[in-house]
Amino acid sequence: MNPANPSPVSAVRPAVDAALAEFMEHRRKLMAEIGPELVPVMDALDHMLAGGKRLRPAFCYWGWRGAGGAEIPEIGTAAAALEFLQACALIHDDVIDNSDTRRGRPATHRRLAALHERSGWDGDPAAFGRGAAVLIGDLCLAWCEEMYSASGLGEAALRAGRGPFDMMRTEVMAGQYLDMIEQERGGETVEAALRVMHYKSAKYTVERPLHLGAALAGRHDELAPVFTAYGVPLGVAFQLRDDVLGVFGDPAQTGKPAGDDLREGKRTLVVAETLSRARSGDADRFRTLLGDPALSAESVDWMRALITASGGLAACEQRIDDYTARASAALDTDAIAPEARAALADLIVAATARER
Template identity: 65%
Template sequence: MSTRLIRKEVDEALLAFVDRQRPGLLAISDELGPMLSALDALLAGGKRLRPAFCYWGWRGAGEGESPGIVNAAASLELLQASALIHDDVMDSSDTRRGQPSAHRRFEAMHQEQGWPGAAVPFGAGAAILLGDLCLAWSGEMYESSALDPDRLRRGRAFYDLMRTEVMAGQYLDMLEGTRDTGTVETALRVVEYKSAKYTIERPLHMGAALAGASDEVIEALSAYGRPLGIAFQLRDDVLGVFGDPAETGKPAGDDLREGKRTVLMALTLERADPAAAAVVRRRLGDPALDAAGVAGLRAIIEETGGLAACEAMIDRYAAEAAAALDAAPLTGEARQALGELTIAATARRV
């Protein structure tokens, strides 16, 4: 099994689960086929970070390789699919992972069929239902993972907490964008609950709890996972503005058009003079922002020192995570794998 992402094993587990679900859904109606096609397209991409951290939480607590832990960990990809589908609806995103977002796929189907009524609400409604289906299936895949019921009960406490936290974080993210009064502190709060805990800390906890880990191990994984999760999301925010579309799967500057109130933007506004701040506030969230507008906002982010400050935060949080990992009471193999995952999560540069 690969030392980092266990992607092949997770992919196989996901494919097998969805294939088992497929006949039952199509038995209701073959008109549900497009739902499965949209899900297949979404699940074909992704970094599989959450299953990897869950798996290495299990291995770090001393357990060996097991199909059961791969299945339980892979269920997190269905939870992630649900979150992405719903997030794209809320952000009116056109693309995800280099292809049309789910709601845009359903809009296009409505238009191609020439159905009466508006395509946009149909697309949004169908996508919301697909996201709900993914959320239901994530729980079903976890429960059917073939792990012992006592193990599943221990892991479920963190699984349930993670689902609550990510939804709370998503609401706080929407609130930040609506009020437009955010600070670095409030943006970091969104990062912690929408991404850091959800992407790294809770999957680690879940894997460790499934393995029966001690409180000492759970606390050590928090000391590592929380700062790494923050660093990961800060890096993602930088890439959302400066990244290569071939790498990010989204158009250049898409986070600017969507008006994301990230730590990067809060750092920029904190440092900008009144004229530059006015430009940022006027252009951030403009869906018609063109290449020149993106370039202009990028220039302000760099010239104010916002980008440099964000990079410094990434380095600081990554160093904190690395130090915590060195001190964590984990198996040597897990420590090495998590060290590689630390680099994979934070070392991407623009």
């Protein structure tokens, strides 16, 4: 895109990055005063916050602008607080899934386990890494609240935003719990996969950040239905694209080993669509392989081939098209400011049209 006309994410990223850097600089000094042992904690957080697409702050910002909010630095700071919530969710998710990597580097619990090993401490490095990561995730959740409250927006605006801000945090935790349950009971239905996606990703990634932006600008009640009609289908499409990439994505692009979602046994819509279409013998073999941490490259290739041959992949791609069409149709309204409406249309592509 022309630098004079930046993408809706890149238009927001500098303010978000600057707000996060300032916040972390002050917290790094505080943590160092508590004890030098906390320096690696801040290093791990810096790594986590440096990556990411900044989608949630972007949706919050454009929700604000769509509601007529002015282009002021305070909204960038309030939106940036959502990156701490995202960091919390990712750190905890990696512990739950026992993931090795995040964005092409060791996951936080692996990073802290390596610190334990290098330091020659007593006890189990893996257990230390998991415990430390849980605490770092909790710290991110606390700092999300702190950064939001200290964003500089007026008290009336912050109170108005409290509803969607609180619901966003509640729903993502509830969605994560539902995801864990489906993993444990071997959920295979499309309905179960969609319910997890609805709460763990769709509402959390798109709908609630938009609601928050509109609420901060004083137009939540008017715009919430519009942003829901746009945000929920787009959020599902975003997660579904992520799930497809989790199976077929290029590790250089995804930052995770090829087929890692299959090794972790994630009960995604890709899996549900495949099992609902595959022949019984193939489905049984797929179930046996799913969740095997030692899954070979050959087995990954066979599972990918079945996902394609069964029609599971095509069904997911069709769903992505259908959901993005619904999101696009929801923007056909004069209730959203024109500049924001154009940005939200571009965000449909940014969220779903990622390369494999």
